[in-house]
Amino acid sequence: MARTYGGWRRRRSIGLFGLSFNATLGLLAGLIVLMFSGLFAPNLFLYLLPVMAAVFALAAVPVQGESLLSFLLTRLRWWWASVLGHTRYRAGVLVEHPRAFQLPGILAPITLLSCEDGRGGRFGIAWNRRLGHMTATVLVSSNSVWLAEPGDVDGWVANWHSWLASFGHMPWVQWITVTVESRPDPGAALREGVAAQVDPFSPEAARKIVSDLVEQAPAISAQIETRVSITFDPRKFPANPKDRLEAAAEISNYLNTIESSLGSAGVTVLGRATPQQLVAMVRTAYDPAALNEFNTLLRTNPEGIETGDWTDATPVEAETFHDRYVHDSGHSVAWIWQEAPRTHVTSTVLAELLAPTRYTKRTTLLFRPWPAAAAARALESQNSAAQYKSELSWRVRRRVSARDNQDLAYARQAAREETRGAGLVQMSLYASVTVEDPEQLKRAVAHTESAAETSKIRLRRAWGSQDVAFATTLPLGVCPPFLVQRGMG
Numbered sequence: 001m002a003r004t005y006g007g008w009r010r011r012r013s014i015g016l017f018g019l020s021f022n023a024t025l026g027l028l029a030g031l032i033v034l035m036f037s038g039l040f041a042p043n044l045f046l047y048l049l050p051v052m053a054a055v056f057a058l059a060a061v062p063v064q065g066e067s068l069l070s071f072l073l074t075r076l077r078w079w080w081a082s083v084l085g086h087t088r089y090r091a092g093v094l095v096e097h098p099r100a101f102q103l104p105g106i107l108a109p110i111t112l113l114s115c116e117d118g119r120g121g122r123f124g125i126a127w128n129r130r131l132g133h134m135t136a137t138v139l140v141s142s143n144s145v146w147l148a149e150p151g152d153v154d155g156w157v158a159n160w161h162s163w164l165a166s167f168g169h170m171p172w173v174q175w176i177t178v179t180v181e182s183r184p185d186p187g188a189a190l191r192e193g194v195a196a197q198v199d200p201f202s203p204e205a206a207r208k209i210v211s212d213l214v215e216q217a218p219a220i221s222a223q224i225e226t227r228v229s230i231t232f233d234p235r236k237f238p239a240n241p242k243d244r245l246e247a248a249a250e251i252s253n254y255l256n257t258i259e260s261s262l263g264s265a266g267v268t269v270l271g272r273a274t275p276q277q278l279v280a281m282v283r284t285a286y287d288p289a290a291l292n293e294f295n296t297l298l299r300t301n302p303e304g305i306e307t308g309d310w311t312d313a314t315p316v317e318a319e320t321f322h323d324r325y326v327h328d329s330g331h332s333v334a335w336i337w338q339e340a341p342r343t344h345v346t347s348t349v350l351a352e353l354l355a356p357t358r359y360t361k362r363t364t365l366l367f368r369p370w371p372a373a374a375a376a377r378a379l380e381s382q383n384s385a386a387q388y389k390s391e392l393s394w395r396v397r398r399r400v401s402a403r404d405n406q407d408l409a410y411a412r413q414a415a416r417e418e419t420r421g422a423g424l425v426q427m428s429l430y431a432s433v434t435v436e437d438p439e440q441l442k443r444a445v446a447h448t449e450s451a452a453e454t455s456k457i458r459l460r461r462a463w464g465s466q467d468v469a470f471a472t473t474l475p476l477g478v479c480p481p482f483l484v485q486r487g488m489g
Contacts, residue, residue, distance in 0.1 A: 135477030165423025
């Protein structure tokens, strides 16, 4: 029998029709106004009645995991942004504007810092100048669970839980993202390595066989990269740093502890991402045609990549559409999960979604630790909301659905686990797929959504927020507000 682990629970409010608590209060206030107008101002009542009826109808109809009202407001905001030209980005050659080479959209405030790691090397920090957040990225190699002993896998899962729960006691850690990026191997490294080893005096037939194998290898192999990005808020450090230099030094000290504990969670720590590697990750995400160029440059002359600004990372052009994102040589589609698996999961639950394909794909799990001091209060609130939903369902329909019963059971289970020392985090999943040929985009989208369904994950395309969801899969510390809560057990 396959070993299963704890699940997660979607964060729910006490509101009606799936609305937030504040939105529900607004609807009730509108209903009260409607009642009083009917009593004291019948003429006003006749004007307000169709308006309130339309608002209630829009709030009650679900569309793509949210109310029709929220969906229409999102479309309206995106349309207005496109009218103002905020969905298009163009870089220029002869531009003297001081922000001419900043990244597009939500990434505009982010720049790159090069810091000493205390071991004779340097690592990169993505600094958000608007929020003050600093994000460092650790490159890791995950251990395979297919050939591992079940006891070892259980230990990795338990240690991963402990590693995440420990951030509940670090208020200066804002969120953590774990990204698995896979892309077809362009074959440049293989060609150069084999070419250096081939004897020019060997038989021509042998050299041809080796050459043919090298040419076919990119079609059947893939590059897979796993990275863990930790976003810090230096203003919350116990000793408030005076400048960026002191903040970077504090981050380096915390990374030493984080890396040592991460090694027991089923991954091998390869090191911190250097400034050159971060520039290459961002640039090749926007311009996948430049992958060979950057791979060669990183191997032969890593110092040739500028690290003081984003000149080498900035795309030439990018445009956000409602259903896709077009940037340099790439065409991308991004998703956020609408619903996680409702059952207990196995250690290979994400295997299908993470499996490499002929397209460039990034899958990001985003974790936002809940402060340990507030975890109990948050879970009690969720428990009360679940009980209220069940009681309301019983009073209105004289029955409680199986899903409401299960949701209440999960809420109580999470509360019990927290009393035994478990941590609490909010989490979400983002995925993006990128192709160079726009004719392949539909096939890449269908393949990714099919893999998610196989993993029992319901993805929802990030309509109107394609650039934001795309940016979340980059190692730059972006955290959109739409998260899903999970109780760690």
